[in-house]
Amino acid sequence: MSLFHNSSYTETYPAGQVILPVGSPLYVGVSVEERDPRFAVVLEDCHATHSSNPDDPMRYYLIQNKCPTDRQQVSVTESGSSLQARFSALLFLLQNEYRGIFLHCSLSLCDQRSFSCVPHCTSRTYRSVSSSDPLMPLTVGPISWDKSPSGAGNTQL
Numbered sequence: 001m002s003l004f005h006n007s008s009y010t011e012t013y014p015a016g017q018v019i020l021p022v023g024s025p026l027y028v029g030v031s032v033e034e035r036d037p038r039f040a041v042v043l044e045d046c047h048a049t050h051s052s053n054p055d056d057p058m059r060y061y062l063i064q065n066k067c068p069t070d071r072q073q074v075s076v077t078e079s080g081s082s083l084q085a086r087f088s089a090l091l092f093l094l095q096n097e098y099r100g101i102f103l104h105c106s107l108s109l110c111d112q113r114s115f116s117c118v119p120h121c122t123s124r125t126y127r128s129v130s131s132s133d134p135l136m137p138l139t140v141g142p143i144s145w146d147k148s149p150s151g152a153g154n155t156q157l
Helices: none
Strands: 002-004 018-021 025-031 039-049 060-064 074-078 084-090 101-111 132-134 138-146
Touching: 002 138, 025 039, 025 101, 025 138, 039 084, 060 074, 060 084
Parallel strands: 018 138
Antiparallel strands: 002 025, 025 084, 039 060, 039 101, 074 084, 101 132, 101 138
């Protein structure tokens, strides 16, 4: 799982801490080393926490049950159609605190020969029957905030 500079998903941020203005888009890409093209990566759940622990009870979901929790803040670009998945989210302050956040995503591999793997998100409460193999959760971060005046006044979740 990598963080990217822009929506072309071509230039990644280096591993470790990333500093961005609050309210700026965060571009996230995930890929697997599986070589069999019949499989597709599906974003199951993605959430942000203040700790590197994906099981931290204080979490904010961006993607839940394969679908964005808030379509105005989160956009899934690709999921369930290839060996990579991509989404973007507007950066926000968790609990109105300028503490770094970590992003955690759970993925699965879906066999495209047997199932339709692309999630169909018609509403926030969509539930699907899992037809895929779960993988270990991935974590990136910390993502920290640029407190400069140019970042002031942005909407916070």
